[in-house]
Amino acid sequence: MIKKLPYGQSNYKNLVYDNYIYIDKTEYIERLENFHSSYITFLRPRRFGKSLFTSVLANYYDINEKDNFEKFFGETYIGKNSTKEKNSYYILKFNFTGLNTDTEEGLKETFIRTIKDSFDKFIQVYNLDISYIQEGSAASIFENFLTQVSFKIQSPMYVIIDEYDHFANELLSFKTDLFSNVVSKTGFVRKWYEVLKKGTESIVKRIFMTGVSPITLDSLTSGFNIAMDITRYPAFNEMMGFTKEEVIGLINNVVRKPLNKIELEELLQVLQKNYNGYLFSEECEKRLFNSDMILYYMQSYVDSGKGPKSLIDRNIASDYGKLGKMFDLKNKSANMQVLDDILKGERITSRITEGFSLEKDFSKDDFKLLLFYLGMLTIDKIVLDRSILKIPNYAIKGLYFEYSGKKLNEAIDYEIDVSDIEDSIAEIALEGKNESLIKIVEKTLNKLSNRDYIKFDEKYVKLIFLTYCFLSKIYLVKSEYEVDNGYIDVALLKQANMEPTYFAIFELKYITKAEYEREGEKIVEEKTKEASAQLKQYSKSEELSSLPNLKKWALVFVNDKCVVNMEI
Known part of the structure; x- marks a missing residue:
């Protein structure tokens, strides 16, 4: 049976109920559960399947979905190799996209509204008879909520945070002072994460956080130093994004007429050239496709037999287009020199580390590292203790040159x-x-x-x-x-x-x-x-x-x- 392409879909239930294809990543549930830390951070560039993966996790561990396990996961790896903790958690999920970053007050207000929406949904889904304080700081509201919940639930809580740094990355583009304020020792975001850390002493047993950049994580460290960043661990290199084998499987399941060997090879060459090339661990060799870009291209291919005229759709281009503002971050002249080197094809080297901070010196290496985490550069090869970086694919190269065109117009x-x-x-x-x-x-x-x-x-x-x-x-x-x-x-x-x-x-x-x-x-x-x-x-x-x-x-x-x- 031909499956539908899940472009833009991040709700796993919808994929199951509405006959969408799902590229099975559930083996990583087992790996995460057996990992020696219960509090995980995992970073990937925009549009890499992070939200869908958090939805898969939520449905697998949700105590309310016990009766739906076979329907949701029967045909997957984890359905045939289920773990002891399946369907044993209350799921508390946050998504920090769409916050108001115009002012600190606006950010505080929308941050509080977002967490309260998550609390209210939690109470409704699990049919709990509790109330929590509605006024005060984000931290005090969160702390009171956890206290009230602890009296009403018999099983532990799994906290899932999607796009933990989305609002912070917006601030990095043009309001670094506001960024520093909200994640500093006295900042309201830092205080909120301190409450989450405290929650692990009682009802919070697991945490899984996704995001793009480690800058915010580094700034939160002393307030939230329990999470392990597994972004570059070889065992999790392919947890998000598509491998070549997965792309072939997707193609075979969605095209209306089977492709012959030559047609498949021609299509793969186009996809590899434009969307492949990401490598997030120095110890791995298998490169990854940006999953959303593949789904975008294949939508057009399935409907018309050829790809779209534009390599990147408007939504993704808009996401990556904002990254141009990153070149104004901290040392603009040094950042622009990095851009010149990239565009001229100079050798780009950097030591890839797990974090860097705006509160310390922000070097050229730090900026290259930021581009790596944002998906604008990726690992080419390793020489001694440094990585040689490159633009991952033609679609991203086009974005660089679009930005170069804008800078040229400004200069002349x-x-x-x-x-x-x-x-x-x-x-x-x-x-x-x-x-x-x-x-x-x-x-x-x-x-x-x-x-x-x-x-x-x-x-x-x-x-x-x-x-x-x-x-x-x-x-x-x-x-x-x-x-x-x-x-x-x-x-x-x-x-x-x-x-x-x-x-x-x-x-x-x-x-x-x-x-x-x-x-x-x-x-x-x-x-x-x-x-x-x-x-x-x-x-x-x-x-x-x-x-x-x-x-x-x-x-x-x-x-x-x-x-x-x-x-x-």
Whole structure:
């Protein structure tokens, strides 16, 4: 029977009752129960299946769902290997998304409203005859609630907190002082977690918390130092997100007509290129797909036989789009240097640690680490005690270059219309002409040429060129693209669901004004010959030779002008 895709679904009951496919992650319930800590924190980037997993946990352990165990879990791993603690807890669940972060008072008010909603639901679900104080601090209300509940329940409580740091990450983007206030020693969030810690001495036996970043956790440490962060434990690397095998299983269960081997391989290549690549433990090798992005793509594929035009849907793009504000965090100039290094393809290294704090020095390594936890960088490989990091996939790379485009417009004090850039790329695709794109790049270079802080070099010019290419969705854009005979500066290759008439590769050379004044046309000729020879060599590669209507352009820039635009 064909299953429905659970895109946007985070309620496990709905998946069971409404014939949605579920990628079975229940073996991790067993691992968590057998783990040597009962208080767990687990971090993953946005849209990685955290909320659904907390719903699975809640339904498995809920004392009220004992009679539904077979229906909910009969076909899963945990249904066939159930643990001794199944259906033995009262579940108290919190979700801290959607809080008002405009002011401290607004945050306090919505925080209290959220926890009281959870308390009221708990009382209703378990049909308890209790009341708790309605006024006071979040901590005092919580403490009174736990006291009242302790007299009415005979089994322990499992506290599940989804997106524990969602509101805090919003504050980090633009209100670091408010963030420090609410999680400091006297902050109301810190005090609330102190009550939760105290609850483990009586009725709270287990805690499971999800979130994105360890910054808040680090700030809470002295008030809530009982939780163990298992984010990077090898045994839990694949607890959220999809493995390749799981993606294949999903495809086979949701497509209306079975795919043959070639069709499946082609689809997997598209999905791997755009959504795969996440690795959260240095000791693991198996990489993960972002689960929500896979479900988003497959919705379109199931309905139309092809993927969506946009690699990332509006909701996910909005979530990740907010991350641009993170570059203003603490040391903005150092953060922007990290961004430049990432976009230029420089080697990014960092020591991956379990936490860092805004209350201490916030270094470049800390910022790289924040990008790692946010899913904007991931582990490539390990060298000695440091990790080499990389952008996980093409979809995330596109978000970086969208942000780069915004920063370029800010720097030149003149907004280049995105539609003009898109038209210039379309001109390459349909007519095999690049003059419009070159003019836009020249205009940008001209505007930037009087900025003393801009140090032009070949990589910087290439970065501008790449940024504009990425703003169009026509091509799969590659930088330093490896072929048999070398590395192509910029390649505009086949993108899924797009059928351009022409494809293109570019070799860019840059000459400073001082070099040109010293050597004149001689250096221009040398750079042109060098670029031409490279392009001729690259075009012999097997991959490029199979592309129809491949345009090969040698570009030589002197300061802010393209003095050579030669088709080879």
